[in-house]
Amino acid sequence: MIRVVLAPFLVALLLLVPGPAWAAELQVSQVSLEPCPAEDVGAQPELRRPSGASCYALRGTVLNPGRKPVVDTDVFALIVDSSGEPVLQNRTRVGSIGDVPPGSSSFALRLSVPAGTPGPLSFRSVKARGFSAPVRTRAGIDDELLPLEQALADE
Incomplete structure (x- = not known):
């Protein structure tokens, strides 16, 4: 008797609780790697580079071939030097590009x-991989963009 009463309740509860965010693989193209522009604050002149x-x-x-934005998108890549050795040891995640709307979008990431x-x-x-729902704390409206990000936002 208790199973018969609880079954509809459990079904209703499962329909109301959102499911986990699914991961989406996105296509990446036209990739380039170049020194940061001299005017970028991250491109420190040789004499000022303490790090x-x-x-x-x-x-x-x-x-993004879908009809919905993909959020909290990370970019993964293997960056290698002239001898083929990895530059970023034990790490292929090179950064986050945030939300990707449907269609084609430009991105830029600063690498040290x-x-x-x-x-x-x-x-x-x-590669780029994101989610159907936020998995990180969202940036606020008043958060400042770095110059590299601002240049993309202005395009």
């Missing part, structure tokens, strides 16, 4: 590469 790192910008286009890394640098296996 021993060089700034590079990974740019490209990401395609250890100074003295033998160039030229190259990349392999560039």
Whole structure:
């Protein structure tokens, strides 16, 4: 008797509780890796570089073929030096590009590469993966964008 009474209640509860966010693989194309522009605050001149790192910008286009935005999107890539050794040790996630609306969108990520890394640098296996619902704390309206992000927002 109790099962008969609880069954409709449990079904209703399952329909009301949202399911987990699904992950979406997005297509990445037109990828380039180049030193950050000199005017970018991350591109510190050689004499002012206390951290021993060089700034590079990974740019490209990401395609969301769906009809809904993909949120909290991360970009993954293997960045290698001239000898084929990984530049970012034990890490393929190179950054987050936030929300990707349906269609094609440009992105740019700033990468800090250890100074003295033998160039030229190259990349392999560039991918983007996001979710159907937020999985991170959302940035506020008053949060400032970095110059690299602002340049993309102004396009």
